[in-house]
Amino acid sequence: MDQVGQPQGWRRPWIVPLALALATSGWLLAVEGSQGLARDEAQYFRAGERYWGWFEALADAVRSGKPRQAFSRAVVDSYWSDNHEHPPLMKTLYGLSWRLFHRCDCVGAKQGLHPIAVHGKHRTLPLFSRESTAFRFPAILLAGLGVALVYGFARRFVGPWAAAGAAVLSVAQPHYFFHAQISCFDAPIAVMALLVGWAYWKSLRSPRWGILCGVFYGFALATKHNAWLIPCFLVVHYLWMRRGDFTWEPSKGSQTLPRWCAAGEGARESARGGQGGLSVPKAGGLPTRFRLRPPRIPLAFVSMASLGPVVLFALWPWLWHAPVARAREWVNRHAQHEHYNFEYLGQNWNLPPPPAQAGRWLLRATFPFVSTGLTVPVTTLALAATGALVLARRRRKKGPEDEPAIVNLEPPEQGARASWLRPGADVDLAPGMFLAVQILGPLGTLALPSTPIFGGVKHFLTAMPFLAMLAGVGLAWVTRQAATLVRPTRLRQALPAALAGLLCLPAVAETQRSHPDGLGHYNLLAGGFAGGASLGMNRQFWGYSVLPLLPWIKAHRPPSNRVYWHDVLHDAVMMYVRDGRLPVGIGDVGVGESVVAQSDLGIVILEKHFAVYEYLHWEAYQTTRPAQVYAHEGVPFVVAYQRGAPPPRQEPLPP
Amino acid sequence: MRLSSLFDADSFRRNRLAYACAAGIIALALLETANALLAPLRAPTDQDWRSAATSLRAGFRPGDLIVAAPAWADPLLRMQLGDLIPVAVAGRLDAARFGRIWEISQRGAQAPESQGSRVVQSSRHGALTLRRYERPASQVSFDFVAEWNHAIVSRVAPGGQVSWCYRAPDRFDCADPPAQSVRAELLEIDTSPHLALATSLPGHATTVIEFDHVPLGRELAVGAGLHNVWLRKSGKGTVSLRVLVQGRELGRIPAGSLTGWTLRKFDTSALAGQSESVRFEITVDDPTARYFGFAAEARS
Numbered sequence: 028m029d030q031v032g033q034p035q036g037w038r039r040p041w042i043v044p045l046a047l048a049l050a051t052s053g054w055l056l057a058v059e060g061s062q063g064l065a066r067d068e069a070q071y072f073r074a075g076e077r078y079w080g081w082f083e084a085l086a087d088a089v090r091s092g093k094p095r096q097a098f099s100r101a102v103v104d105s106y107w108s109d110n111h112e113h114p115p116l117m118k119t120l121y122g123l124s125w126r127l128f129h130r131c132d133c134v135g136a137k138q139g140l141h142p143i144a145v146h147g148k149h150r151t152l153p154l155f156s157r158e159s160t161a162f163r164f165p166a167i168l169l170a171g172l173g174v175a176l177v178y179g180f181a182r183r184f185v186g187p188w189a190a191a192g193a194a195v196l197s198v199a200q201p202h203y204f205f206h207a208q209i210s211c212f213d214a215p216i217a218v219m220a221l222l223v224g225w226a227y228w229k230s231l232r233s234p235r236w237g238i239l240c241g242v243f244y245g246f247a248l249a250t251k252h253n254a255w256l257i258p259c260f261l262v263v264h265y266l267w268m269r270r271g272d273f274t275w276e277p278s279k280g281s282q283t284l285p286r287w288c289a290a291g292e293g294a295r296e297s298a299r300g301g302q303g304g305l306s307v308p309k310a311g312g313l314p315t316r317f318r319l320r321p322p323r324i325p326l327a328f329v330s331m332a333s334l335g336p337v338v339l340f341a342l343w344p345w346l347w348h349a350p351v352a353r354a355r356e357w358v359n360r361h362a363q364h365e366h367y368n369f370e371y372l373g374q375n376w377n378l379p380p381p382p383a384q385a386g387r388w389l390l391r392a393t394f395p396f397v398s399t400g401l402t403v404p405v406t407t408l409a410l411a412a413t414g415a416l417v418l419a420r421r422r423r424k425k426g427p428e429d430e431p432a433i434v435n436l437e438p439p440e441q442g443a444r445a446s447w448l449r450p451g452a453d454v455d456l457a458p459g460m461f462l463a464v465q466i467l468g469p470l471g472t473l474a475l476p477s478t479p480i481f482g483g484v485k486h487f488l489t490a491m492p493f494l495a496m497l498a499g500v501g502l503a504w505v506t507r508q509a510a511t512l513v514r515p516t517r518l519r520q521a522l523p524a525a526l527a528g529l530l531c532l533p534a535v536a537e538t539q540r541s542h543p544d545g546l547g548h549y550n551l552l553a554g555g556f557a558g559g560a561s562l563g564m565n566r567q568f569w570g571y572s573v574l575p576l577l578p579w580i581k582a583h584r585p586p587s588n589r590v591y592w593h594d595v596l597h598d599a600v601m602m603y604v605r606d607g608r609l610p611v612g613i614g615d616v617g618v619g620e621s622v623v624a625q626s627d628l629g630i631v632i633l634e635k636h637f638a639v640y641e642y643l644h645w646e647a648y649q650t651t652r653p654a655q656v657y658a659h660e661g662v663p664f665v666v667a668y669q670r671g672a673p674p675p676r677q678e679p680l681p682p
Numbered sequence: 683m684r685l686s687s688l689f690d691a692d693s694f695r696r697n698r699l700a701y702a703c704a705a706g707i708i709a710l711a712l713l714e715t716a717n718a719l720l721a722p723l724r725a726p727t728d729q730d731w732r733s734a735a736t737s738l739r740a741g742f743r744p745g746d747l748i749v750a751a752p753a754w755a756d757p758l759l760r761m762q763l764g765d766l767i768p769v770a771v772a773g774r775l776d777a778a779r780f781g782r783i784w785e786i787s788q789r790g791a792q793a794p795e796s797q798g799s800r801v802v803q804s805s806r807h808g809a810l811t812l813r814r815y816e817r818p819a820s821q822v823s824f825d826f827v828a829e830w831n832h833a834i835v836s837r838v839a840p841g842g843q844v845s846w847c848y849r850a851p852d853r854f855d856c857a858d859p860p861a862q863s864v865r866a867e868l869l870e871i872d873t874s875p876h877l878a879l880a881t882s883l884p885g886h887a888t889t890v891i892e893f894d895h896v897p898l899g900r901e902l903a904v905g906a907g908l909h910n911v912w913l914r915k916s917g918k919g920t921v922s923l924r925v926l927v928q929g930r931e932l933g934r935i936p937a938g939s940l941t942g943w944t945l946r947k948f949d950t951s952a953l954a955g956q957s958e959s960v961r962f963e964i965t966v967d968d969p970t971a972r973y974f975g976f977a978a979e980a981r982s
Contacts, residue, residue, distance in 0.1 A: 405710060
């Protein structure tokens with residue numbers, strides 16, 4: 028401890044975030060093995076490996092003295108066309124990590140299971156026994172980086188313990204934790220949004236960060252299309268922060284008003300004392316048109332608009348040969364997205380409501396807010412609500428003593444003048460509005476009637492790190508209240524750490540409890556897994572939950588080898604085989620309703636809209652009795668049916 | 683040690699509300715942590731399910747209905763007792779014909795099927811409660827799905843031309859358009875199972891399913907809806923089911939993508955005890971991706 032009661036570690040600003048990042052990545056690595064492979068994730072495994080294949084092709088081309096060959100459209104497309112509806116950054120990292128860190132079992136029976144040709148045993152640094160872990164490693168590292176970023180960002184507003192608490196709360200959310208383990212894009216884009224947000228924040232006082240903001244935005248664009256929304260939220264904050272700059276000014280070449288009108292305007296202006304808004308020319312009458320003069324465009328936005336697309340283009344070979352057409356295809360794919368099936372409050376949503384059913388739209392619009400309220404740990408929500416109140420009161424304080432919780436490390440600089448390079452030099456940076464738009468922006472976007480039905484917290488996951496920062500402000504406030512009450516100095520010094528630990532404990536406990544079914548977890552308000560199921564909230568998606576049933580499936584593999592895997596994609600089945608969790612040659616009758624009858628063992632992932640697949644098994648296998656059910660805290664997630672299980676006693680219906 | 687040496691009483695008096703809020707958050711954290719640790723222990727175990735199933739089997743009689751409360755526990759229930767829940771029971775029209783209902787419940791839930799019934803037996807099995815309910819059951823005098831092979835099925839064109847559908851061992855085959863059939867089938871309607879008379883529909887003709895000499899009771903219960911979540915998502919048309927007895931219309935049931943499983947009970951008390959013809963006429967405004975099903979029971 029130093030003289031002001033802070034551990035020495037706080038003085039080296041990189042130690043705590045590094046420790047938090049390592050602890051987070053360690054936690055995720057420790058548990059990811061019990062997390063099943065998600066459907067989309069399996070496609071990204073395949074795409075990542077293919078993308079790696081292009082680098083191998085490039086190396087071959089260089090060795091053969093024809094490096095340009097690897098850049099030809101045919102070669103580029105043969106590798107990078109796979110899964111081109113999503114940008115490549117994370118998939119490329121997944122493929123690279125797989126190539127570097129898997130324990131190669133790639134020859135022999137498993138050689139043909141790869142999407143690219145495997146010519147021999149790979150030389151690797153075999154950190155991970157499962158190939159899927161090697162794929163997931165970059166996402167897990169990025170999640171650690173996200174936690175470190177939350178700490179660093181929160182330190183702009185609160186003390187070290189509260190910032191550390193915010194960092195822990197950012198990952199200790201069951202749904203976020205689920206996504207942080209897997210090699211998809213939802214946790215990575217949340218980290219990227221945070222990174223861009225931080226760079227933007229710092230760019231308000233530093234031109235260097237303005238340039239970095241554009242580079243980071245390019246990374247975000249190359250991660251997931253949610254990045255398109257990031258500037259919208261930042262613009263709202265920027266305009267709010269610089270709202271004092273809005274002025275009305277006469278437009279150039281404006282004409283004079285008729286005399287009667289000019290007299291009226293002049294009279295009105297005089298009544299206002301000549302202050303504010305209208306600038307009245309001394310001669311020649313009033314201009315007819317006025318122009319709203321907004322604040323100047325800052326470097327960060329210029330950088331995002333210019334460097335962002337450049338970085339995206341550089342990172343995405345699929346764009347290289349037809350950048351405009353393919354970028355348009357990418358945008359159209361997501362702008363015209365189909366409606367998903369999603370269970371919310373007991374209904375399956377997959378269609379926009381007809382105009383006559385406005386109530387259905389209103390119900391649907393509540394989804395992001397209700398889902399957040401029922402999935403984020405309640406203590407975290409309470410802390411965030413407290414933090415929101417603290418930040419809302421901040422500008423209305425009566426004196427310095429009335430700022431109990433947050434510190435302002437970036438007060439307006441005395442005598443500084445704002446410029447496009449340092450656009451926040453002379454004003455308060457409005458952290459409350461910044462956090463508000465970063466949290467409400469993603470949620471509000473999902474609530475819009477024009478937004479396709481997506482469902483899932485993952486679609487507004489970018490809000491969660493900022494929500495955790497808000498909770499950090501609330502934690503600082505609670506700590507401050509407790510500190511003003513406690514007299515003994517030692518006790519007071521211990522309070523920040525003790526309260527940070529205590530207030531993070533429920534989130535950590537809930538998160539650990541939820542694993543590996545974070546998607547089906549609901550908080551104390553909802554009543555946990557069972558409560559969420561009773562409320563008719565979505566339980567899962569992506570077919571990841573089959574993992575606990577694999578040993579049973581392996582043991583009961585039918586002699587015909589005809590297995591129906593339902594929502595578990597063939598790519599996922601193949602990765603389970605490569606991971607050694609299923610035998611080589613395990614059957615897969617394919618997808619669709621018609622193939623259920625061809626199977627002798629079938630699983631059904633229990634989502635509301637998948638009910639039809641269970642009934643197909645009833646008919647095909649002539650039983651309603653599952654041979655096995657996987658449940659978490661008594662809530663079923665997957666059922667397995669087996670043809671030829673003991674036939675049911677056919678009980679006649681009563682008359 | 684005196685409390686006043688630990689806490690600043692003056693400060694407390696000045697900021698009671700703030701301290702109460704802070705204390706509330708701390709208390710919430712403790713409560714939530716305790717709940718996170720203890721709640722998993724409240725979930726029913728396999729042993730609980732086995733014990734409840736053993737008790738149920740000891741008292742089960744053919745024709746009893748078995749339900750789970752809440753309904754999401756149904757797969758676990760069926761894993762233990764699925765041999766006592768044939769497809770016809772799982773895909774029932776409703777629960778009116780069942781006089782004895784076994785319910786395995788948890789967390790104080792009650793199934794809609796058992797509401798309004800009398801509890802005659804109850805036992806605890808860990809986190810589960812097994813109850814047997816009894817109530818007066820409807821007597822089904824004619825089950826239109828079970829008796830599907832007694833129907834006369836035809837397609838009537840707008841001009842009145844009738845084309846007959848011919849009975850195969852498991853369905854009626856209709857020639858107009860070819861390869862369309864009417865059959866008793868387990869459907870997914872509103873994400874629930876329903877054993878129903880099912881057909882896809884031609885846009886230009888009325889599908890007519892008629893039963894002669896149906897012994898009528900006090901009411902005619904008819905349920906209808908559209909099968910298959912993907913078809914409901916992609917199609918837009920509305921199907922209309924017209925119900926006629928003795929050529930007199932009792933009512934119509936519309937079925938669209940969002941109407942779910944619609945159950946109507948038509949009063950036939952004036953015809954109770956008589957055998958009459960019952961006719962179902964099915965039309966659709968846009969047949970694309972529409973697969974319709976209905977079930978009906980004459981009850982007394």
